[in-house]
Amino acid sequence: MYDLLRGPVFWVSAAVCVCGLIFRTIQMFRLTRAKIIPECRLSPARNTPARQVSDEERRLDMVARFRNSVIWRHPVVVAVSAVFHVCLFAAPILLVAHNMMIAQAGWVALPSVPDWFADLMTIAVLVCAVFLLVRRIALPKVAAISSPVDYCVLLLAVMPFLTGFLAYHQLFDYKTVITLHALAGDLLLIALPFTKVGHMVFFFFSRLTMAGEFCMGRGRRTWAA
Amino acid sequence: MTHIAKKTVDSSRIREILDGKKARMKTCLQACAACSLCADSCFMFNGKDGDPQYMPSYKVIKTLGRLYRKRGNVSRAELERMQQLLWRNCVLCGRCYCPFGIDIPNMIAFARGILRSQGIYGVFPHTSGSTEAELQ
Numbered sequence: 001m002y003d004l005l006r007g008p009v010f011w012v013s014a015a016v017c018v019c020g021l022i023f024r025t026i027q028m029f030r031l032t033r034a035k036i037i038p039e040c041r042l043s044p045a046r047n048t049p050a051r052q053v054s055d056e057e058r059r060l061d062m063v064a065r066f067r068n069s070v071i072w073r074h075p076v077v078v079a080v081s082a083v084f085h086v087c088l089f090a091a092p093i094l095l096v097a098h099n100m101m102i103a104q105a106g107w108v109a110l111p112s113v114p115d116w117f118a119d120l121m122t123i124a125v126l127v128c129a130v131f132l133l134v135r136r137i138a139l140p141k142v143a144a145i146s147s148p149v150d151y152c153v154l155l156l157a158v159m160p161f162l163t164g165f166l167a168y169h170q171l172f173d174y175k176t177v178i179t180l181h182a183l184a185g186d187l188l189l190i191a192l193p194f195t196k197v198g199h200m201v202f203f204f205f206s207r208l209t210m211a212g213e214f215c216m217g218r219g220r221r222t223w224a225a
Numbered sequence: 226m227t228h229i230a231k232k233t234v235d236s237s238r239i240r241e242i243l244d245g246k247k248a249r250m251k252t253c254l255q256a257c258a259a260c261s262l263c264a265d266s267c268f269m270f271n272g273k274d275g276d277p278q279y280m281p282s283y284k285v286i287k288t289l290g291r292l293y294r295k296r297g298n299v300s301r302a303e304l305e306r307m308q309q310l311l312w313r314n315c316v317l318c319g320r321c322y323c324p325f326g327i328d329i330p331n332m333i334a335f336a337r338g339i340l341r342s343q344g345i346y347g348v349f350p351h352t353s354g355s356t357e358a359e360l361q
Contacts, residue, residue, distance in 0.1 A: 031249050070262050070324060077262070142261045144277035145286050150259045195255070199325055202256035206326030214322060223249060223328070 002175070005182035006101070013189040020193025021201060028205045035211045035222040077135070084128035088157060091121040092185070097168075115168075122165045129158040153196045159184035234304060234343055239297030242339050247293075250335065253327045254290050257282060263329065266322035269314060281321040281329045284310045289336040304345055311337050312347025 071078050092098055096112040103109040113121075133154060136142050163181035166172055191197055208217030243250070263281040264270050270279040277283050288307040292299060299307075311333060321329040337347070 027248070028252070031252065070265075070322075073265055074262060077260075081260075136259075139261070141264050141275060141277045141280055141283075142259065145259045145261060145280065145282050147259070147286075196258065199256045199258050202252065202327075203325050206256070210326055212326065212328070214326060223331075 002179045002182055005179060005186060009186050010182070010189075013186040017189040017192050020190075024193050024198055024201045025205065028201065031224055032210065032221045033224045035220055037211075037220070080128045080131050083124055084132065087121040087124045087128070088161075091118055091125065091161070094118060094121075119165070119168065122161050122168075125161045126158065126165065129154060129161075149196060153191075156184075156188055156191055156195075157197065160188055232301065234299060234301050236297045236299075238342055239292065239299070239339055242342060243293060243297055246335060250289060250332065251293060253332060254285070254293065256325050256327055257286070257323075258325065259286075260324065263321055263323050266320055268318070268320065269316070278310065279314050281315075281323070281333075284315055285329055285332045285336070289332050289339075292336070292339060301343075304340055304343055307336070308340055308345050308347065311340060 066072055093110065094113040095118045096115060099110045099112045112118075133151075136146050136150065136154070160181060163177055163184055167174060167178045167181050171177070188197070193201070207215065209215075209219065209221045211219035211222050259282065261280060261282065264275070264277075267279055267281050270276065270281075273279045288310050291303070291307070315333055317330055317333060317337075319330040323329055340346070
């Protein structure tokens with residue numbers, strides 16, 4: 001069973017994940033269109049040199065922007081989310097055991113981090129997940145908009161890490177735990193493009209390409225209809 | 226307080242409108258991680274002592290999200306509850322901030338359009354953010 005899950009089922013899951021992500025990206029492009037940005041020309045009478053902005057004004061503007069940002073208002077949530085997401089991606093890619101299997105399959109050997117560091121990242125994911133779960137249950141504003149799907153998504157994201165941690169430390173029956181680990185990993189890969197976990201595609205597309213006040217990129221696209 | 230032109234719900238008309246923007250709206254609804262970070266950007270949420278019903282995401286999930294989930298098969302009473310969320314709890318000022326870049330005001334405007342198609346509109350006292358009891 002384990003060999004099946006880490007072999008053919010894994011490759012199918014990985015293919016579904018990659019194709020799904022490509023599909024979602026294409027879908028996002030098709031739902032949007034290039035934004036026509038009108039060229040703004042001031043009349044000669046109004047075309048006076050811009051007022052010099054002092055360093056103090058610039059500093060105050062930056063302070064005001066920062067104080068209105070999510071980072072200032074919810075520093076703990078932002079920090080936990082950042083650590084959670086970075087470790088969620090980095091840990092499986094940089095794990096020696098995973099990279100050895102990839103190398104054995106005849107693929108390129110990816111760089112790895114020491115086991116203790118991968119273990120630390122796994123613990124970070126688990127701790128952050130507990131924080132997010134407690135926040136979802138305990139905070140009325142988060143609980144009010146949480147559906148069973150939100151809890152399932154969190155469970156789906158955490159299961160490969162929990163089972164991986166248990167397998168690495170040889171806790172419980174190793175064979176069962178490692179099989180569950182492979183199954184959880186495959187399920188996460190399949191779910192990634194098609195469920196709420198897909199917010200990873202939406203985040204980058206929306207915040208980098210869509211025109212708007214909070215755009216962090218060039219913002220040259222807008223919704224098609 | 227509501228101008229009710231029709232007493233019944235035309236589910237097929239709701240479905241027709243929902244299908245018109247299905248791909249876009251479903252993508253936006255699916256992208257919502259229910260993080261609640263949009264809450265602080267709403268002055269009504271802040272003004273109502275953090276009542277979750279005034280959160281931008283709450284207004285969208287409980288109206289448009291529900292309409293999509295039920296494929297437009299909602300009762301008149303449900304639509305009238307949505308009216309409270311879409312008009313009384315929101316003035317559509319467009320100041321909602323979503324970390325994922327979801328265009329919340331656009332979704333609320335779309336949901337309002339669906340309610341209008343069923344003869345349900347917002348009226349002045351509700352747009353001021355006050356309940357009937359508060360006005361009396």
